[in-house]
Amino acid sequence: MSVIAVYNIKGGVGKTATAVNLSYLSAGGGDKTLLCDLDPQGSSTFYFRVRPAKKFNISKLLKGGKAVDGNIRGTDYPGLDLLPADFSFRNMDIALDDLKKSRHRISKVLKPLRQEYDHIFLDCPPNITLLSENIFHAADYILVPLIPTTLSRLALRQLFRFLDEIGQKRSKVLIFFSMVEKRKKMHWEMMRLLIKKPRVLPTVIPFLADIEKMGLYRQPVTAAFPRSLAATAYSGLWAEIEKRLGRR
């Protein structure tokens, strides 16, 4: 059983596409999988065409137990469930701050779900906040999609510093290159600098129109076009990650 948080301080790096496709592949491999959409924008929720219940909101989420259980929705795919996001999630930090043990709240909410699922994916909002700290406590792995640019490298350094600060192991982090554009020289150079690092996965997800278009057809690209370049890339990435999960 593992909790995998898909996270980056920066937005627009392909987090949701990663969470949606990897959770689909995980379920397709026979593992019972839950995707938690923690991003108030609710992109994962949108991709799976799920509408959260009107009464579902941040306090229900943080309450956990039955309040969460009753709001989990089956997706169109066997073995894959989704905990939808609600717009109220934008106030997550304020809500967390009001609670006791505010750093471990998400761990507590996930605890009973760990019994039920083989893998739990967390689609996380960007920024470094109290929610991020919660997520780093709760996650067994922090999967970081990285666009190979100088700014991304900076963001990565900030992430490591933050993990050190809150006493979390850097070894939780797994990095892969996302939205890579072959024709951009900087992408190549950045990748050359980073690829040898131990926590960087060799599989690269290119910048592809099929992934961009997921918003139109509202399905994981791995489900809609299983033979596409994009689907092949995600399958390769998931195979890499599964191997790492087994190792720990």
Add this chain to the structure above:
Amino acid sequence: MPEPKEKMWLLPESAAVNALVDDIGQDFTVEVEPQPAFTVTWFDTFDWRLYRRRQVLLRRNKDSWHLLLRPAGEEIVSLRGKGLAGCSFSSDFPAGRLRTVLAPILGVRRLLPLVTLDSSGVLIRFLNRDEKVVAFLFLQEQRVAGADVVFRTVKLQGIRGYDKEFKTVSRFIRRHGIVDPVPPFHALEEGVRLTGRRPLDYSSAFSITLKPEMSARQATLAIFRRLLEAMQQNTPGIIDDLDSEFLHDFRVALRRTRSGLALIRRVLPPEITETFKKEFAGLGKVTGAARDLDVYLLYEKDYKSRLPASLQGGVEAFFADIRARREIARKELVRSLRSPEYRAMISRWHDYLYGDDSGGASENSELPIKDLAGKIILRSYRRILKDGRAIDPSSSDEKMHRLRIQCKKLRYSLEFFASLFPPDDIRIVIGQLKKLQNNLGAFNDLSVQQEMLHQYLARLRPGSGRNQQLASAIGGLLTSLHHEQQRVREAFFPKFRRFSRSENTELYKKLFG
């Protein structure tokens, strides 16, 4: 944890599926997708070892295996891959979770195909206004291979969080006259019945329900009928050499029959008792040789673990010989079981057991069975006390062996008549006896093995390198087995003291006196 809901109904001939789907289409968007046809075969051992544990093992399209839980059908473990179609014994499966689960349950038993269904169907998805799937409907047609029977079913599968939609679709289904719910394994279980079998129709454990007021004759005939049935059920499996348990169970039924003839005295006419005692003793001999060799083959793993690597070659040569001898003994046995003499003997026994009730009584025939049963059990028990007390550390193996046979007789009579006495007491009495039997069984097992190895050694001609290797291996085994037997013999005395203590004797008197 709310599990997704699932319901299945039998589709009546009259049901108009298209009209149903059209109706549901008023509330939902409908997507129809024909499903690829597939074949599924249900496997279990002859004695339903999986079914008894609420498990159902299916092979799908000859390339995947699925172990499911009854009655809902959750998957416990599955295995996909090429070259798996021919798996019969747990050891035929590649190392992995499926084999790990199956091995302790199947033991030495073979998986037998029970029934094959050819399935085809259509998957219908119901979508809400967001184009999100909210329920699945499977229309399935399952044809029983080799029979002209088709099961048509409708399965509605809900999706977590969409209970309201599930109810809506259910309502449409009911309105169209589809109201006959069936469990998920309906077609398989019905299909098996068409082949002449039914779940749990065989168990190696003996069980029969007698009524205390039955006459001794009625009860005795009922017991022998049950045992004859067990012999007949196992015969095809012996002839086809499916696994070693068929012959084992056959011989247990045979031994029970012989014990019954000896223990239940003066109930059947003496000429019948005498004739069939002789006939069945002969059958015991005919089946014994093959069984002994089967047993030796089961020791292969144990023997390899007893010896160092340098002697393993000898063990392999030894078992190659045993396998060859077993093949000969088996052919001999099959010839006997197919012979007109054997068939005639069995049909004479059958005719007697099912024949006219009036002919040939004996002095105890009309006694109530309960009175007679108590006497038989007490007599066996007292005999064990007497023989057991006469055993001391210097007694011969032969004496231990005789005591083991006495214990078996007591066990059989307890099992024959168990239904006449309070079940809790019978459980205690059998439990205590079992402990003693385990010790005596282990002792005898070790004697038999040593004797077999000695005989084998005596026949070996010195000279060849292979035989030298063989002899060393056997020497090593004999030493190891002898030491173990000493340990088992020492354990006998405290076990017997427990069995023969006065509380136990009092319990026997209270129950059977």
